[in-house]
């Protein structure tokens with residue numbers, strides 16, 4: 027049973043909003059940000075029997091100073107769903123490294139970043155305590171990153187970014203645009219993708235110097251992830267292992283007496299997941315209407331082969347360490363991606379042979 031006290035608890039979904047937007051200085055975007063926050067700020071209320079409702083936000087709490095802060099790190103692009111669910115479960119915003127949320131200085135509970143990808147910045151100094159690594163099949167992660175870059179019109183200056191903002195999440199690049207970008211950036215982005223995983227798995231090891239980054243050694247943050255979540259499993263209508271893993275981690279993180287965060291009651295969590303999934307305007311990815319669907323953003327069979335090889339190499343690197351839960355989870359997920367890549371490569375070869 028959920029107590030009356032719980033019934034009155036306000037649960038916020040929402041936050042990140044244009045979280046994946048890079049290059050942008052929040053001060054330039056206050057108006058747009060406010061508008062979006064207004065639309066998307068909703069709260070999840072636990073009701074009796076595990077039902078939940080999403081109502082307009084009426085209050086918002088700041089976590090106490092002692093509460094653990096979690097850094098959510100992933101290769102950039104297209105993981106809004108995960109941030110929204112985390113917001114819904116914790117009743118707190120997820121801020122972002124570019125401070126697009128404007129919350130960077132507010133000692134936020136969770137902050138998302140793509141560090142050490144070049145489209146990210148270690149802007150939070152010593153504010154964070156622990157890390158969650160979110161990964162996604164590069165076959166989807168790289169096109170999602172490109173789409174985000176495209177929507178910003180490859181903006182290098184703020185003026186053009188501002189002009190493009192209304193189009194964010196509404197248009198997709200044409201397939202030819204994707205292919206040109208892909209062929210030029212494939213190697214770089216594959217390197218960045220693998221480096222990102224290695225950096226965090228190795229507790230913040232700079233893949234160029236081989237040293238642990240001072241960001242990790244000189245700040246209190248534990249750069250070795252507490253958990254790895256597979257976005258492709260997470261982003262589903264029905265809760266799967268990744269969703270339960272997250273719930274458990276949040277419980278562990280916020281169970282201490284010093285914590286001021288109350289994680290959404292277990293029985294209402296699945297309901298919150300449903301509500302986020304079923305609210306298309308929260309999920310910009312789902313509301314893109316113009317342009318080809320993401321399955322049309324393909325890779326050549328050669329590129330799929332390279333992708334597969336890089337993942338096999340990474341899997342083999344961590345295979346000897348699978349007695350650790352973290353390595354076990356990584357290897358499990360990479361194995362899944364490798365199978366999918368292999369299957370797609372076979373189809374792609376057939377397509378190419380008919381061309």
Ligand SMILES: *[C@@H]1O[C@H](CO)[C@@H](O)[C@H](O)[C@H]1NC(C)=O
Pocket residue numbers: 052053125127128129130131
């Ligand atoms: C983040 O944004 C807020 C709100 O615009 C601003 O007050 C704050 O100074 C920004 N912090 C940083 C580090 O840019």
